[in-house]
Amino acid sequence: DTEVTQTPKHLVMGMTNKKSLKCEQHMGHRAMYWYKQKAKKPPELMFVYSYEKLSINESVPSRFSPECPNSSLLNLHLHALQPEDSALYLCASSHEPTGTNEKLFFGSGTQLSVL
Amino acid sequence: QQQVKQSPQSLIVQKGGISIINCAYENTAFDYFPWYQQFPGKGPALLIAIRPDVSEKKEGRFTISFNKSAKQFSLHIMDSQPGDSATYFCAPLGSNYQLIWGAGTKLIIKP
Numbered sequence: 001d002t003e004v005t006q007t008p009k010h011l012v013m014g015m016t017n018k019k020s021l022k023c024e025q026h027m028g029h030r031a032m033y034w035y036k037q038k039a040k041k042p043p044e045l046m047f048v049y050s051y052e053k054l055s056i057n058e059s060v061p062s063r064f065s066p067e068c069p070n071s072s073l074l075n076l077h078l079h080a081l082q083p084e085d086s087a088l089y090l091c092a093s094s095h096e097p098t099g100t101n102e103k104l105f106f107g108s109g110t111q112l113s114v115l
Numbered sequence: 116q117q118q119v120k121q122s123p124q125s126l127i128v129q130k131g132g133i134s135i136i137n138c139a140y141e142n143t144a145f146d147y148f149p150w151y152q153q154f155p156g157k158g159p160a161l162l163i164a165i166r167p168d169v170s171e172k173k174e175g176r177f178t179i180s181f182n183k184s185a186k187q188f189s190l191h192i193m194d195s196q197p198g199d200s201a202t203y204f205c206a207p208l209g210s211n212y213q214l215i216w217g218a219g220t221k222l223i224i225k226p
Binding site: 004040041042043044045048056090092097102103104106107108109 | 147149156157158159160161164204206208211212213214216217218219221
């Protein structure tokens with residue numbers, strides 16, 4: 001299994017809602033990532049988890065809250081989002097966080113619309 | 116610095132032609148140079164990557180050419196096919212071991 005699975009594929013939420021994005025991989029990868037991608041732009045790194053611990057937070061607003069319950073799962077909890085947060089949210093994983101295996105495996109993303 | 120400049124922004128190539136996308140970087144500490152391919156509605160996928168100890172790497176119709184002195188690397192797609200129509204990103208590995216993404220090139224292959 002070489003897939004990263006993200007759910008839901010599409011999400012529409014109001015600015016007062018609380019929702020969660022989910023990501024799962026069964027490749028034994030020890031690093032997992034959240035990226036945000038606006039239309040016609042490259043992915044922007046949000047968070048990195050290494051061995052289930054948060055290792056990088058790219059100054060992301062607190063209305064985005066990541067969680068790594070175990071080595072296969074990654075969640076992104078959303079609360080009080082703004083319309084400008086509408087984007088494609090991508091989850092990725094890699095075998096090791098640094099150096100030895102740089103290849104990232106991406107999921108298909110969650111297309112989020114904030115109304 | 117971690118800046119990466121990718122060109123062109125968009126490219127239209129006839130079927131069977133050669134597609135060429137370029138990436139220039141400033142940080143000489145980069146030591147891993149991948150290209151990612153992204154189809155609409157999908158996440159990026161690693162296409163091909165090179166390390167600076169070689170000047171060229173070929174995988175099927177895809178070739179990376181690397182010029183260390185000029186701090187540039189390019190992606191060549193030979194015999195371009197409509198199925199190659201996608202957005203391509205160069206994304207060298209930065210000093211914090213995270214990818215530094217180029218702006219992307221939207222490639223359209225005309226049948």
